[in-house]
Amino acid sequence: MSRFQPKNPDYRAIAFHTFEQQRAMKTLGISITRVEPGEVDLAMDYRSDLTQQHGFIHAGIITAGLDNACGIAAFTLMPAGAGILTVEFKTNLLAPARGERFAFRATVVKPGRTLTVCEARAYAAHDGAETLIATMSGTLMALAPREDAATDRAHMPA
Amino acid sequence: MSRFQPKNPDYRAIAFHTFEQQRAMKTLGISITRVEPGEVDLAMDYRSDLTQQHGFIHAGIITAGLDNACGIAAFTLMPAGAGILTVEFKTNLLAPARGERFAFRATVVKPGRTLTVCEARAYAAHDGAETLIATMSGTLMALAPREDAATDRAHMPA
Amino acid sequence: MSRFQPKNPDYRAIAFHTFEQQRAMKTLGISITRVEPGEVDLAMDYRSDLTQQHGFIHAGIITAGLDNACGIAAFTLMPAGAGILTVEFKTNLLAPARGERFAFRATVVKPGRTLTVCEARAYAAHDGAETLIATMSGTLMALAPREDAATDRAHMPA
Amino acid sequence: MSRFQPKNPDYRAIAFHTFEQQRAMKTLGISITRVEPGEVDLAMDYRSDLTQQHGFIHAGIITAGLDNACGIAAFTLMPAGAGILTVEFKTNLLAPARGERFAFRATVVKPGRTLTVCEARAYAAHDGAETLIATMSGTLMALAPREDAATDRAHMPA
Numbered sequence: 341m342s343r344f345q346p347k348n349p350d351y352r353a354i355a356f357h358t359f360e361q362q363r364a365m366k367t368l369g370i371s372i373t374r375v376e377p378g379e380v381d382l383a384m385d386y387r388s389d390l391t392q393q394h395g396f397i398h399a400g401i402i403t404a405g406l407d408n409a410c411g412i413a414a415f416t417l418m419p420a421g422a423g424i425l426t427v428e429f430k431t432n433l434l435a436p437a438r439g440e441r442f443a444f445r446a447t448v449v450k451p452g453r454t455l456t457v458c459e460a461r462a463y464a465a466h467d468g469a470e471t472l473i474a475t476m477s478g479t480l481m482a483l484a485p486r487e488d489a490a491t492d493r494a495h496m497p498a
Numbered sequence: 499m500s501r502f503q504p505k506n507p508d509y510r511a512i513a514f515h516t517f518e519q520q521r522a523m524k525t526l527g528i529s530i531t532r533v534e535p536g537e538v539d540l541a542m543d544y545r546s547d548l549t550q551q552h553g554f555i556h557a558g559i560i561t562a563g564l565d566n567a568c569g570i571a572a573f574t575l576m577p578a579g580a581g582i583l584t585v586e587f588k589t590n591l592l593a594p595a596r597g598e599r600f601a602f603r604a605t606v607v608k609p610g611r612t613l614t615v616c617e618a619r620a621y622a623a624h625d626g627a628e629t630l631i632a633t634m635s636g637t638l639m640a641l642a643p644r645e646d647a648a649t650d651r652a653h654m655p656a
Numbered sequence: 657m658s659r660f661q662p663k664n665p666d667y668r669a670i671a672f673h674t675f676e677q678q679r680a681m682k683t684l685g686i687s688i689t690r691v692e693p694g695e696v697d698l699a700m701d702y703r704s705d706l707t708q709q710h711g712f713i714h715a716g717i718i719t720a721g722l723d724n725a726c727g728i729a730a731f732t733l734m735p736a737g738a739g740i741l742t743v744e745f746k747t748n749l750l751a752p753a754r755g756e757r758f759a760f761r762a763t764v765v766k767p768g769r770t771l772t773v774c775e776a777r778a779y780a781a782h783d784g785a786e787t788l789i790a791t792m793s794g795t796l797m798a799l800a801p802r803e804d805a806a807t808d809r810a811h812m813p814a
Numbered sequence: 815m816s817r818f819q820p821k822n823p824d825y826r827a828i829a830f831h832t833f834e835q836q837r838a839m840k841t842l843g844i845s846i847t848r849v850e851p852g853e854v855d856l857a858m859d860y861r862s863d864l865t866q867q868h869g870f871i872h873a874g875i876i877t878a879g880l881d882n883a884c885g886i887a888a889f890t891l892m893p894a895g896a897g898i899l900t901v902e903f904k905t906n907l908l909a910p911a912r913g914e915r916f917a918f919r920a921t922v923v924k925p926g927r928t929l930t931v932c933e934a935r936a937y938a939a940h941d942g943a944e945t946l947i948a949t950m951s952g953t954l955m956a957l958a959p960r961e962d963a964a965t966d967r968a969h970m971p972a
Contacts, residue, residue, distance in 0.1 A: 716878020
């Protein structure tokens, strides 16, 4: 059970809806596997067309999954009508992204009216074992309902 | 002209070769537009299948471009036979990734035998104007030639 | 000359005033050497009581200087009555902090109504030469005048 | 009990010895409260001469504690004779550093022969309650015994 109490009773529906609007996620084959208040898991199958020079998944793709897990996790705790954007994140790459399937698991560390801080971890499932391959810490920003209409403002810390 | 003197006279050919082996770059439509010792520019056209919920390019895709620009920039200063991996990076998102075309420009800040620190900036070209949309600072690691053979080691700080 | 136009005509006086209220800066021997709109330089003399195990200035002390330079640089562009807090920063340590004197130079990369992104560099002056020893990228947050009264809120992203 | 097996049986003595050589820690009043393989806690009492403009402990001082906790935690897993330096860290500031006493708790996330990744959290104890005030993720580097003699190399990723 989550430590957090969502402000928006429709947080699950909104989380899925926002995720589905992100066409990049479909292109990368990333999907939601779990949504709780302040906690989100995503998953992705290995695809050879998303690899770097050694045949492992590219760090940028891993980061896209981690960032999105953080964003949706933060979003579940925001009020109805809010928009969300990423302010910043840092990724540490710990091991090669080698495996058949990848999981991105994010947790809200500190929710806030304007800023929410999240942490996420990426795991690779390979030959039946799961390895921690990357960590992220990131800051997400809520856009107030009135501001959300101005889509020009999205992803613009202002 | 670059401030740096490459150790590997074939640095340009090696940079292009490594980049071309990264299938994720082709999938994302990212290509090299400039390679100098310690300096690399990449470019990407807008594609609606790489967007987030507001129709802008997803932060993870922007990060993939920034990370790759840093990686190749660091790689140009490494000795022949070395491999390269990303240790960590941090991205600040400054403005929505809205535009027809995107540029990722990386510069080596401090080259090193083992670790190299790079900075990169992402720009969006929109209606004839260019906007700074994101910054990255990152650490890259050289894998010694003998280690490069062990592809298992790639992306594994050890 | 600075690229930025300050909103507060008293930005210099306010910058010095806020800095002087930071008792930690006096304790560490850090002082302001330059203030322009969006640009701040600080300086610190070597002190053996601020060193790590090799006799160089401790990374935390260097970070305190970098963070403060970023904070004051962001602060110069904020409206009268605003408060300021640090949201996050990342430091890359490039070389030992060895020298007689240290400089911390910050520049605003992207000012914003709520969030401002800065970059800073730390230099060591040693035997007449200056070496880049650390970089920082950080996010600062403006507290609206009405919120500033609530000192409980300072340093609390909310 | 720790998840990690130390390579150096004297890891505790070495950890304390290295910490005591850091004069900055004594100046800031930071001390070790717990050392296990890959896990270190530090503590610091409130001091008004280490504050920022609102009377809370300065973010740079909090970062010094977090960085040192990470450094010693990584150090406990390194072989005898190794040196240690910080490559980079990122700090997210979550709440004002207000309290009578502060704790810095670090854990190794991924140990490595050359690079070790750690996470740390800072807590403020105030009126009998403990609040999470900051997080850090950082990369530490082991200097091989032969290199440790070259103190010029300390804090220089190379």
